[in-house]
Amino acid sequence: GENVEQHPSTLSVQEGDSAVIKCTYSDSASNYFPWYKQELGKGPQLIIDIRSNVGEKKDQRIAVTLNKTAKHFSLHITETQPEDSAVYFCAASNPSNYQLIWGAGTKLIIKP
Amino acid sequence: DGGITQSPKYLFRKEGQNVTLSCEQNLNHDAMYWYRQDPGQGLRLIYYSQIVNDFQKGDIAEGYSVSREKKESFPLTVTSAQKNPTAFYLCASSGQSNQPQHFGDGTRLSIL
Numbered sequence: 576g577e578n579v580e581q582h583p584s585t586l587s588v589q590e591g592d593s594a595v596i597k598c599t600y601s602d603s604a605s606n607y608f609p610w611y612k613q614e615l616g617k618g619p620q621l622i623i624d625i626r627s628n629v630g631e632k633k634d635q636r637i638a639v640t641l642n643k644t645a646k647h648f649s650l651h652i653t654e655t656q657p658e659d660s661a662v663y664f665c666a667a668s669n670p671s672n673y674q675l676i677w678g679a680g681t682k683l684i685i686k687p
Numbered sequence: 688d689g690g691i692t693q694s695p696k697y698l699f700r701k702e703g704q705n706v707t708l709s710c711e712q713n714l715n716h717d718a719m720y721w722y723r724q725d726p727g728q729g730l731r732l733i734y735y736s737q738i739v740n741d742f743q744k745g746d747i748a749e750g751y752s753v754s755r756e757k758k759e760s761f762p763l764t765v766t767s768a769q770k771n772p773t774a775f776y777l778c779a780s781s782g783q784s785n786q787p788q789h790f791g792d793g794t795r796l797s798i799l
Contacts (some may be wrong), residue, residue, distance in 0.1 A: 607785060616792070618790030618792045619777070619790050620781075620790070621787050665731060675788065677729030677731075678729050680728070
């Protein structure tokens, strides 16, 4: 079945710098890849998603890139701000039943 | 405002007791999901429902039960058969199975 690996588990960056989180997936038939942000004590919030028919999608300071050949996708956050500090999760859609398979999460720390 | 409401926010269970977690949505979504989140791990699917009066087991359904009698509601019962129930439980919904999932703010279950 589908497996999603996420790296790094913790990422610390200086405020204003960029942050990149990477995920790999195993099933080449997966076709939907969302990214979620989770703050302490809250549920995950969808921040951006991409489908397999495009290679890149951008929304203000956030972008996601997808490499179907290598089976990996990445989240890019530019000009990081203190409110970007959170845990970020990637996921891939299991093509057999459309259920999401989740990465283990990345704790992003923005240093002032 | 449209959204997903989970209650209670905190719940304590005694040995041998069944407890029920509530999840209500007013987004008119067909699909609903229950996930379990343990520290440092990704989300694991317990049960999901694509339509009223129908639901399927996820990856870790043992010791849990659900019902879907109304479109808006998808309660989760943690039975006494679940030997390690301490976790953060998240409910989500989506318009259909391959559409973005929206989450509630979770219920934290602990053992007395």
